[in-house]
Amino acid sequence: MTMQQIYLAIPLLPLLAAIIVGLFGKLLPRATSHVLTIFGVAASFALSAFVLNDAMSSAPYNETVYSWMKSGNFSFEIGFLIDRLSAMMMVVVTFVSLMVHIYTIGYMEEDEGYTRFFSYISLFTFAMLMLVMSNNFMQLFFGWEAVGLVSYLLIGFWYTRPTAIYANLKAFLVNRVGDFGFLLGIGLVLFHFGSLDYASVFSVAPQMADVQISLVGNAQWSLMTVICILLFIGAMGKSAQVPLHVWLPDSMEGPTPISALIHAATMVTAGIFMVARMSPLFELSSTALSVVLIIGSITALFMGFLGVIQNDIKRVVAYSTLSQLGYMTVALGASAYSVAIFHLMTHAFFKALLFLGAGSVIMGMHHDQDIRNMGNLKKYMPVTWITSLIGSLALIGTPFLSGFYSKDSIIEAAQASTIAGSGFAYFAVLVGVFVTAFYSFRMYFLVFHGAEKWRTLKHDSHHDDHHHHGLMPADEPHEPGWVIKLPLILLAIPSVFIGYIAIEPMLYGDFFKDVIWVDSAAHPAMHELTHHWHSVFHTSAGMALHGLMSLPFMLAASGVALAWFFYMKRPDIPAKIQIKFSTINHILENKYGFDTFNERVFAAGSRFIGNKLWQIGDVSIIDGAMVNGTANFIGKLSVVVRKLQTGLIYHYAFAMIIGVFLMLTFFTKV
Numbered sequence: 001m002t003m004q005q006i007y008l009a010i011p012l013l014p015l016l017a018a019i020i021v022g023l024f025g026k027l028l029p030r031a032t033s034h035v036l037t038i039f040g041v042a043a044s045f046a047l048s049a050f051v052l053n054d055a056m057s058s059a060p061y062n063e064t065v066y067s068w069m070k071s072g073n074f075s076f077e078i079g080f081l082i083d084r085l086s087a088m089m090m091v092v093v094t095f096v097s098l099m100v101h102i103y104t105i106g107y108m109e110e111d112e113g114y115t116r117f118f119s120y121i122s123l124f125t126f127a128m129l130m131l132v133m134s135n136n137f138m139q140l141f142f143g144w145e146a147v148g149l150v151s152y153l154l155i156g157f158w159y160t161r162p163t164a165i166y167a168n169l170k171a172f173l174v175n176r177v178g179d180f181g182f183l184l185g186i187g188l189v190l191f192h193f194g195s196l197d198y199a200s201v202f203s204v205a206p207q208m209a210d211v212q213i214s215l216v217g218n219a220q221w222s223l224m225t226v227i228c229i230l231l232f233i234g235a236m237g238k239s240a241q242v243p244l245h246v247w248l249p250d251s252m253e254g255p256t257p258i259s260a261l262i263h264a265a266t267m268v269t270a271g272i273f274m275v276a277r278m279s280p281l282f283e284l285s286s287t288a289l290s291v292v293l294i295i296g297s298i299t300a301l302f303m304g305f306l307g308v309i310q311n312d313i314k315r316v317v318a319y320s321t322l323s324q325l326g327y328m329t330v331a332l333g334a335s336a337y338s339v340a341i342f343h344l345m346t347h348a349f350f351k352a353l354l355f356l357g358a359g360s361v362i363m364g365m366h367h368d369q370d371i372r373n374m375g376n377l378k379k380y381m382p383v384t385w386i387t388s389l390i391g392s393l394a395l396i397g398t399p400f401l402s403g404f405y406s407k408d409s410i411i412e413a414a415q416a417s418t419i420a421g422s423g424f425a426y427f428a429v430l431v432g433v434f435v436t437a438f439y440s441f442r443m444y445f446l447v448f449h450g451a452e453k454w455r456t457l458k459h460d461s462h463h464d465d466h467h468h469h470g471l472m473p474a475d476e477p478h479e480p481g482w483v484i485k486l487p488l489i490l491l492a493i494p495s496v497f498i499g500y501i502a503i504e505p506m507l508y509g510d511f512f513k514d515v516i517w518v519d520s521a522a523h524p525a526m527h528e529l530t531h532h533w534h535s536v537f538h539t540s541a542g543m544a545l546h547g548l549m550s551l552p553f554m555l556a557a558s559g560v561a562l563a564w565f566f567y568m569k570r571p572d573i574p575a576k577i578q579i580k581f582s583t584i585n586h587i588l589e590n591k592y593g594f595d596t597f598n599e600r601v602f603a604a605g606s607r608f609i610g611n612k613l614w615q616i617g618d619v620s621i622i623d624g625a626m627v628n629g630t631a632n633f634i635g636k637l638s639v640v641v642r643k644l645q646t647g648l649i650y651h652y653a654f655a656m657i658i659g660v661f662l663m664l665t666f667f668t669k670v
Contacts, residue, residue, distance in 0.1 A: 003054070003061065007080045010047050010090060011129035013040040014097075018122035025115030033115040037122040038101045044129070045094035052087040060084075060515070062135050062199055073194065081135030081198060085341065085515045089132040089273055092345055093266055096352045097125040099487035100261045103356050106483040107257055107363065117157060121261060124150040128266045132273060137186045137196040140274065144182065144238065147267045148175045154262065155254040164253040171247035178237015178244050185230030192223060202280040202517075209284045228281055228288035232295075235271025239325050242299045246594050248322060249306075252314040256359030259314060263321050264351040269344045272328045276337040276516060283335065283519045286419060293333025293414075294421040297428035300326025302592065304432050307439035309588045312369050313358045316443045320395065321351055323432060327410050330425050335523035336413035337516045342506050343406035346499050350394035350403055353491040357388035360484050361447060364477040365454065371446045378448040380477040385448050387488040392444050394495045396437040396556045399544040402499030407433070408543070409507060409529065411552055416528035433552045437559025445567045500540045508533050 001009070017040030021033045060083035069076045100121060108117050127150055131143025156168030186196070192208065193201045211223040235241070240248040248268065252259060262268065275282060275292065282288055300323050307319035324347050331340035362369055364381050378385035394403035411433070414426040454477065479485070505511045508530050520527045537543040547553050566574050578585050590596060644655075 003051075004063065004065070004080075006047050006051060007061070007082060007133065008065065010044045010051070010094075011126050011133065013043050014122045014129070015126040016040065018119045018126060021115055021122065022119035025119060030114060033118040034101065034105050037118045038098070040122060041094060041098045041101050041125055044125070045091070045098050048087065048090040048094045051082060052084075052091050055082060055084050055087040064135075068138075074190065074196075076138050076196065077136060078139055079135040079197075080133045082133065083515050084511055085273075085277065086132050088341070088345065090129060092348050093125065093128050093132065096264065096266065096348055096491075097121070097128075097261060099352065099356070099491055100257045103260075103359070103484055103487040104255075104257045106480055107359055108255060111255075113157060117154075117255065117257075120150060120154050120157070121258065124154065124258075124261065124266070128270070131270055135198055137189060137198075137201075141183065141186060144234070144270065144274075145179065147270060148172065148179070148238075151251070151258075151262050151267055154258040155251045157254055157258070161253070167247075167250040167253040171251050174244055174247040175237045178234050180233075181230045182234025182237070185227050185234065188223070188227050188230065192227075198277070205280050205284060222285060222287070224281060225285040225287045228278070228285045229291055231278060231281075232271075232275060232288065232292055235275055235329075236295065237271070238274075239268050239271030239329065240299075240322055241271075241295050241325065241329055242302065243594060245299060245303065245322055246591075246598065249315055249318045249591075252312070252318050256314065256355060256362060259318070260352040260355035260359075263318060264348055264355055268321065268325055269328075269348065272325070272332065272340055272344050275329075275332045276341050279335075279337045280517045282332075283517060283523065286522065289333050289335060289523070290420040291333075292329060293417070293419055293425050296326045296329025296331075296333055297414075297421065297425040298326070299323070300330060300432045301428040301435070304435040304439070306588055306591060308435065308442070309585065310439075311372055313361060313371050313374075313443065313447065314355070314369060316371070316439060317351070317354050317358055320354070320436065320440065323436060324351065324395075327407065327429060327432070330429055331410045331413055333425065334410075334413040334417035334419065334422065334525045335518050336410070336417075336525050336529065337518065338507050338512045338526070339406065339409045339413050339529070341512075341516075342499075342503065343410055345502070345506075346394070346402040346406045346495075349491055349498060350391045350401075350495040353387060353391040353488060353495050354395065356484075356488055356491065357384055357391060360384040360480055360488065361388075363480050363484070366477075368454070371443055373454050374447045375450045375453045376448070377477055381479045383479060383485045383488060387492045388444065388448065390492045390495055392440045395440055396559070397433060397547075397552060398556070399547040399553060400496075400500060400541075402495055402497065404544065404547060405499035405503040405540065408547055408550070408552055409503070412529055412532065413525045416525040418524060430552065430555065434555040434559045437556040438563050441560045441563040442567055445563060450568055500544075503540055503543070504533075 014037070017037045021036055025033050060081065062079070062081045064077045064079040066078040067075060068078060101118070104117065104121065108114050111117065124147060127143055127146030129143075131140060131147060134140040134143060152168045152172045154168075155171050156164045158164045189201055190196055192211070192213075193204055195201055205224070209224055212220040213223050213226065215221050215226070233244075236244045248263060251263065254262075282292070303319055303322035303326060307316050307323065310316045310319060324343070328340045328343050328347070331337070331343060360381065361374070361377060361384060364377065364384070365374060368374075390401070394401040397404045397407040411426070411429050414422060414429050417425070518526050533543070537546060587593070644651075
């Protein structure tokens with residue numbers, strides 16, 4: 001096989017499996033669904049690993065595969081850009097997807113939509129691969145929209161449940177808002193650069209740095225600032241940044257495997273990947289970077305607070321994802337693009353591990369998702385317990401684990417940044433460390449330690465799926481089979497080691513050389529981090545040992561200690577705090593009012609406008625004036641004309657004479 005054939009095979013194998021299973025799955029044996037899709041994704045993963053190894057020593061591949069359309073001087077093409085950034089993303093996407101495929105065999109075993117689910121997740125993998133492998137904005141937008149479409153199908157997978165339909169419609173509409181900005185940004189690129197090819201756009205970008213455009217009136221705007229902010233609005237939708245974050249927690253209505261796939265490694269990180277890929281553009285606008293930095297800071301801090309009050313095990317992890325996406329966005333805003341991608345990679349492994357661990361707990365608890373109904377599960381589910389502990393420790397940034405290296409690097413980048421808003425960003429990510437540790441270990445202690453509260457319950461209260469069996473909690477929790485445990489173990493391994501191994505080449509080596517571009521003079525954060533690494537840390541072990549004495553570690557340890565004290569020793573205190581600060585609790589329960597605002601302003605406003613347009617346009621103009629108005633006019637005219645029909649011959653004779661007279665008067669020439 002040539003390299004181009006390998007590049008083509010990587011996205012097309014999952015697509016082929018999705019088509020076969022989707023169209024013919026019901027005609028084939030049930031096991032065929034997972035055999036075909038797992039083979040397709042496993043082959044893609046193996047080939048992606050080969051491509052990453054090749055990319056380490058080869059020049060980037062940037063070629064057009066297929067010309068879709070030519071319009072005047074514009075060309076719209078399908079092509080691949082394979083460099084170390086895209087190759088690393090391909091490996092992460094295919095590996096996590098493979099783990100989710102294997103896990104799904106056990107999780108969806110009794111679901112009647114078994115074949116349909118495998119078809120969807122395989123199709124999702126294809127869409128994400130097309131996004132990360134693209135070498136132009138058109139193909140990027142195709143992958144962007146395709147992952148949005150398949151996520152809509154997956155979130156609403158159990159379409160008989162109103163909550164699932166509400167959640168997938170909400171995700172779809174919120175993403176359309178972001179995608180509208182994204183499309184406007186791509187349109188500006190095409191109009192001013194005359195091309196959608198990355199290489200062509202990036203090569204011309206420095207010459208366009210000072211170009212001004214008029215948007216409203218005579219006000220002048222920087223072209224690069226407008227393009228970058230519009231592109232970032234797209235990223236805000238996909239990567240769930242405030243205020244376009246509202247779809248992600250509700251998307252937990254989908255089956256747990258897709259929570260790991262969509263909300264850990266793939267769809268929600270598409271925006272982070274896109275901004276990193278566009279670094280040659282974003283580096284030309286400090287204003288856009290400042291917007292990115294501030295939005296990321298707000299998301300990292302305030303979404304973390306919401307995790308503290310959640311009792312649904314999947315929603316706790318979901319708000320954790322929102323917060324971590326905020327951390328990645330902070331790194332992007334600080335021009336530490338490589339740090340953002342590094343955290344994207346480490347986060348993909350430990351967050352997928354936490355989601356799949358949560359799914360294992362849900363299965364063990366007979367589909368009860370309320371963490372207040374659990375306790376002491378480590379006794380009954382040892383593999384889930386130890387892997388979830390590893391995931392939680394990685395999430396809070398425990399030294400030597402993968403999350404430590406990427407998370408601490410983001411905090412250092414925010415501290416070193418000179419961009420407007422960097423002071424607030426540094427404060428937000430520091431406080432976020434404590435908050436993350438607190439809510440993560442609140443969940444961990446309530447689920448795996450303490451009293452076995454499930455023994456006192458009479459019946460399950462929350463359901464993760466529609467095939468609940470009504471098992472009594474007296475049926476002790478159980479560890480699922482190896483098809484569930486194997487992905488947990490395989491995800492736990494990189495959650496421990498990948499940060500230790502990868503930090504030096506990815507952040508301070510040549511891994512992203514000629515892929516990510518940073519103007520060190522204007523944005524010195526990465527330069528400062530590199531200097532600090534070589535002068536203080538020297539090695540990964542040195543950074544971890546130094547981290548044991550750092551402020552972030554103290555904050556994380558304090559968060560864990562407070563969670564242990566509140567929920568293991570004095571569980572009465574959180575209840576008292578909740579009553580004492582009921583106003584704050586109410587604000588958090590209402591999720592800062594974003595959903596209420598959207599429903600009362602945008603949803604109600606849209607209904608009001610639609611209702612008025614219906615009343616004026618449909619009822620008054622079309623029905624009232626045009627349809628019924630015509631009928632009424634004819635009816636009234638008929639009443640008048642009817643009076644002329646008297647039945648008397650001399651009336652008709654008189655009318656004829658008058659008619660002849662008028663004809664002679666008007667039509668006879670003199």
